[in-house]
Amino acid sequence: MRRALVLLRRRAISSIPVLLIVIVGTFLLLEAAPGDAVDAYLLSIGGGDAALVASLRASYGLDQSTLARLWLYLTALAHFDLGWSVTFGRPIVDLILERLPNTLWLMGSALALSFSLGSILGVVAGARPGSATDRVLSIGSLALYAVPSFWLGLVLSVVFSVQLRWFPIAGIESIASGKHGLDRALDIARHLVLPVSALGFIYLALFLRMMRSGMAEAWRQDYALAARAKGLRRPRIVIRHIARNAMLPLVTMLGLQAASMLGGSVVIESVFAIPGFGRLAQEAVAGRDAPLLIGIIVTSAVLVIIVNLLVDITYALLDPRVGAAEAAA
């Protein structure tokens, strides 16, 4: 445990400069955008005179220099203040905190689905590399991996929502259903089945292929030969010796895919009209709301860092070699 904590502290400290690069970089990128939130607002209200424009810019601090505003932004950020969204007329932190849980549910469930089902199918495929089952699963997963997730979402909704009417077509829960507690949880779960499948099935293929190739590699190792020479039964070899050793890289993969899945949920949320983090990003783009977009990107970077820290700890707990050097130092 001490090993994991030492590792955690080191990783957390080293991610601070990286996060700073993300913040400054995003700020400067969006600074380069032609037009600001005031322009977008004027467009929506049908224009205004120069005095109004100037007073609006002054009230949002848009009349100051880039560097001055970057400094303001960083100091506000240190107080967990991401600024004000002109599009929504609300603090950005509130907006993000309101939308984030939906996306976390979507992402978490999709990751759990793809990781568990993917590694189980990977064990099935890797139990006998080169067998017919292995070939079918390998080619099938390759085909699955080639499917665009948003398109899979559309096809699933045509089949299961429009034709079969098994699942609701959009949203995160029934509107004004008055449901509480378990009923509400079940309602949300029903709404999440299709989007989670659309997002999760793509990554399932990734975990399956990784597990399979790791196991194929493990079969060639001496300990696999030793286990067979000892006369162990095949299921025991597969589970205890082969699969277990092929499992570790999958944990790393889980962390690496967090960022990609967060990006993927933007499109899935648009397909299924889920009021989540990704939809917020789209709304920020549509409203030219630069502060909101910066806030979203910074939050997602923090999320990815947290997921990777969790993965690092898990990894250190699973593999005694990891972090041993740091703990000794």
Place this chain on the structure above:
Amino acid sequence: MSLLRRILGTPEGAAGALILCVLVLAALLAPVLFPADPLSIVGPALVPPFTDPALPLGTDRLGRDVLAELMHGAGTSLAVGIAAAAMAMIAGSLVGTLAGLAGGLVDEALMRVVDAFQIVPSFLLALAFVSVTGASLPVVITAIALGAWTGPARLARAEVLSIRERDYVAAARVLGMRPLEIAFREVLPNALPPVMALSSVIVAISVLTEAALSFLGLGDPNIVTWGSMIAEGRNVLRSAPFLSILPGLALMLTVLGVYLFSEGLADALARRRSRA
């Protein structure tokens, strides 16, 4: 040449090559068979597929020829995928090589930038970039490359770090070659092959990212893409699902072709290594 033959010798490689050839052919024939703008209206709206011989795959909501759109879309998908991957590979290899050769502070700074690009979801980055600069083909290509160059950069750096310690680099230094000459004539050519192996995966991801961007309406509005066709068909998803399903199948086939080809390549390389 023998490598290509060996790729075609594997079932995956052959299937992938076949799919990619069909797609390239479709992209090349599109301007010949359908010289008119694929976004122009040619018939009544929502003609179902396989009913009118003049419009084999029917028409969309605005009466545009679906087959013409699909074939023109093949060109866009392939071009964007390959261009974005090339850009990411070149930028990544250059940054990675520079970091590996320079070492010290430069290396540290460049790798922190790579880290920063890796913790931002690349799709969000692309979204932000396109929204800042306005949607056009070069912008979309750059936006996709922005999220894809870190992989090649990391790999190139790792390769360079191992190569710069080799004897032939020391020999070049003793011979009095200038550092830049060593970098470009000795190190880079040897560091590139493993990095190149990443290219097919990056092409596949780029094709999918482009589709997702144009699905969200962030593609070039004057160019027909499969992603925008899916988005357009989504409006009539209940009555004419084929309008969304067909371009999706085309996308899947393209990406599958790239993956199969790269599997074949990996197989062929592994077999050559095991024989050596």
